[in-house]
Amino acid sequence: MSDRTIKISVALIACNGERYIAEQLQSLLDQTLLPDEIVISDDSRHERTYAAIAPFINGSYGSLIRYVRNPGAAGIATNTVNALKHCCGEYIFLCDQDDVWYPEKISVMSAMLDAEPEIDGVFCNSRLVDENLSGTGKSLFELRGFSRRMQKQLNRNQSLQMFLRKVCCSSHNIAVRQRALEYILPMPELEPFFCDTWIGLCVAALSQWRCTDQILTAYRMHNCNSSVPGQNDIAAARRARSRQAPLRNYALAQTLLSRCRNELATDAQVTARLKRFAVHQQNRSCYADNFLLRAWQIIKELISLRYFYCSNGWKSAIGDYLLHSQQK
Template sequence: MISVCIATYNGEKYLEEQLDSILPQLASQDELIISDDGSKDATLAIIKRYRAQDSRVKFFNGPGKGVIANFEFAINQSQGEFIFLADQDDVWQPEKVQITLEFFHTHPKIELVISDLVIVNEKLDVIEPSYFEYRNVKLGFLHNIVKNKYIGAGMAFRSELKTRILPIPAKVPMHDMWIGLIAAYGNKSALIAQPLTLYRRHSDNASEINTKASFYQQLKWRCAISYVLFKRIFLNS
């Protein structure tokens, strides 16, 4: 069984396209968890319609505390052996689930994988054919503390990782950075070079490809996440 976790907020413009790309890939016992953070547009109506047509769609009212807490809440509801994170405005390639599960089955010690993404614009025109190449994505604990490249839109992980990543500390810059670093510490993460997601960039994105934060702000983030990682990894081991 797999769980796909989506955190929504005012996502009416692209949500249907994303749901239509995910649901055909799911088996009858799988689940698509949607946690909404108080949308004011037609997002809830779209979710209601899909839920009425497909019992695999499970809706929850999110905590209303931002994207990190919303993803944390969605992950908490998941029941699957494998958990996929999905943004509300992307599009999954038809073979994403199959390729990811095959990778997990052939690499039983790997807890988390990140598959490559095609960076596209609002109309799905290609901006960059490979997120990995564009961002020089590499695995590694220290490397990604200094300059994070872990991306939730391409992320999937085994359910046993939940006990180590949850709860997500309030001071981390982003949920995907935290999850990726927890898995990376044990050298249990891997990359799938094939682009399996159309990663849509537009004016309303909740995250940035290249952060505009100042050096000082980035330094504060690194200090904060280093501290909470130390507490989680070493003091709880």
Template sequence: MPPSVSIAVCTYNGEHFLQQQLDSLLAQTHRPDQIVIRDDVSSDDSLALLRAFVPRAEARGIAVDLQVNSHNLGYRRNFDGALRACTGEIIFLCDQDDVWHADKIARFCTEFDARPGLLALHCDAQLIDEAGQPLRQRLFAALRYSPADRKRMHAGYGFLLMLKRNLMTGAAMAFRRSVLADALPLPETGWVHDAWIGTLAAMRGDIDSLPEALIGYRLHSNNQLGLGGNDATPRALQRKRQLEAECVQSALLLAHARTLALPEPMLAWVERKQRHMSVRATLPTSRLRRVPAVMGELLSGNYMKFGSGILSAGIDLVRA
């Protein structure tokens, strides 16, 4: 018997693209058992579209849990609430502005059925524009998720890959409900929900990727997260903020990992990542005085394990 499936949908002022996404959920060849929708107090016509969707889904035998927050919570707390209401064995995250291919759920469930130790799975996606037209690039290429990375993921090194950088995009991922025992509550700051869930899944079991593009991932001017986000901040300040954010992330992950009774070698990797990010985030202002710390991290292999190797070390040596 195939596993039960829940879809967690979070919406906020998504009327322009929401209907196409909702239609694509109903067009799945493998019908979901439950769709949980949390609207974050939209001020447009999103709620009207959602209320019209409920009887259409229920007519197909899909249980729908539609709730509107009492006040605006933001995407982290909104997804937290949606995930808590999911009852399926396999949970899909769903953004309001993408389009799922009809075989997405079926393909994921086939993989989960065949691999009991698989805890989280993600797929490639076709990038599309505001009109839904395909762009030249696909998601894996845009994320620089290389064939070498994919080979390592397939070989069981998902934890080390996720410790280096997030490779899982929420709109293109699903995971077993058991992962929520570690992942909830979602962190209020520091972590994006998909990276947090994917990393914790990798701590407990296998994670992997599918080569097929099973969604249309829409890029538009109002993207809250992901590839479509626009940031006019000067690059030097972006790098500084990124290092500070990764330092906070690694500290939060380490504190959480210590509560999970993980194997000592895995915990040691998290501690190593936290020390490395702390060094990078607190380098001296003087470029000359940075040299010993940067060279130490480079020779230890930490820049290769947790960054872009010599490139990251070079940037740390010369950045303002």
């Protein structure tokens, strides 16, 4: 347990995680700066996940672990909210059940929050590994195209500009201050829902992010991942559109604008950027099936420059034209 005045919580989101969760828990207990509590919110329908962590609960570090079992299958968003609500620390680290944290992760990211009391969130880089923790040769930042130039831009208080174009972080590498939960929670009930998109936009709009390129997590890639970050192939793009990602992003922006109206009232620039993002995502969700009309709609969005402020530029525009879902 830390001797620091500022207490640290880890919010571990679990669901059918018996295969890898013990290894993840051990990596949390091997940190050079131990957390003050590890909150495990379990959404499993069976007892195997609990059986995997029971030796830790009953062991010498059992006092650090708070186990919370959902009464039924609540889903990833509700499970994440449940974990966050039970955290008492000033610094809260989100944690997947199947990764491995390198020993200095909590120490490095806590120091980042210590250094800038005005910012509400930090995130780090990850090494992508297979199910046996063998490296794939890539990092998360490389896979997502989050370049050194973009990292410097984000660290110069341009978080929102970055996050409106692409989500730069992943929930397994995020740490936020307790006060950020005031505007992060409750999370919108949308399907599909990705917590890192919502948390990323909230902190970017109402505070700032800081990032480090230091690799502090082994992100385990396997068949049961809830999402595989940074997939850029055609199949992934087609799935994103079939899931109505632009319509979901529009709803996220509208929810943020509505919920944080008072907080955003003093920052007209942030409000304008969020409104522009909402317009762009709404327009993308309404493209015509007719390819000529769709081409004209996309050209108008390109002329407005919203593709370059609110999406991934030409790549998003070409993807919208070629891979537009034919299902309504």
